Amino acid sequence: MTANIRIGQGFDIHAHTDDPTRTLILGGVKFPGARPLAGHSDADVVAHSVADALLGAAGLGDIGEHFPDTDPKYKGIDSLTLLREVVDKLHTLGWTVANVDCSLICEEPKIAPAKAAMQKNLSDIVGAPVTVKGRRAEKLGAIGRGEGIACLASALIVKES
Ligand SMILES: [Zn+2]
Numbered sequence: 727m728t729a730n731i732r733i734g735q736g737f738d739i740h741a742h743t744d745d746p747t748r749t750l751i752l753g754g755v756k757f758p759g760a761r762p763l764a765g766h767s768d769a770d771v772v773a774h775s776v777a778d779a780l781l782g783a784a785g786l787g788d789i790g791e792h793f794p795d796t797d798p799k800y801k802g803i804d805s806l807t808l809l810r811e812v813v814d815k816l817h818t819l820g821w822t823v824a825n826v827d828c829s830l831i832c833e834e835p836k837i838a839p840a841k842a843a844m845q846k847n848l849s850d851i852v853g854a855p856v857t858v859k860g861r862r863a864e865k866l867g868a869i870g871r872g873e874g875i876a877c878l879a880s881a882l883i884v885k886e887s
Contacts, residue, residue: 729884732821734783736775736879740765742872752830752837752875753844753858754806760835763875766795766802771877772858773805776826776848777812779881784816810851816883823854824882830860832875 740763748762753772763769777789786792792815793800793808800808816823826848830837837844837860848856863870 730887731824732783732785732883734779734781734881734883736778736780736782736881737876738771738774738778738789739869739874739876740769740771741874750835751805752840753828754804754847755840755843757835757840761872767793767800767808768802768805770805771875772828772830772844772848772879773809775828775877775879776852776856776881777805777809779826779879780809780812780816780823780852780883783881783883784819784821786815806847806851809848813852820885821883822885823852824884825854826852826856826879826881828856828858828877828879830858830875830877831863831869832860833862833865833870833872836860 742761743764745762750757750760750762751768751770774789781788841858844858845856868874869876
């Protein structure tokens, strides 16, 4: 028996907004008082980049094709729900997630205190270890100026055949 192994990469970026009705959510963790992100959904860049990495690994395209931001159904939606749907699609095709690793790039807020909670939220849905590394952009570029938050994710998936 041999195992099929695929790797996928995900990237997402959202701009900050001063919209008082929105809350910053990263990896399913709420950061009350922090500047929120703009977006059609809850703008959870971590959940979105993980979903994109998983879809890419399985050759299923990207998150925008599955959950178009023109569809009112996805307005304000909890992105962990979208991630769960992506994991279900992979399972249907016989894929199991081995692990996902993320680099969350932002000047603020501090990621370390919320890291364990984010990893638990994501790992519970994905059914495999999901690690999140917070890092700053060292004041460089748009993210360094605190204009938004970006996240990169790498995912490994396996299928017995
Ligand atoms: Zn996004």
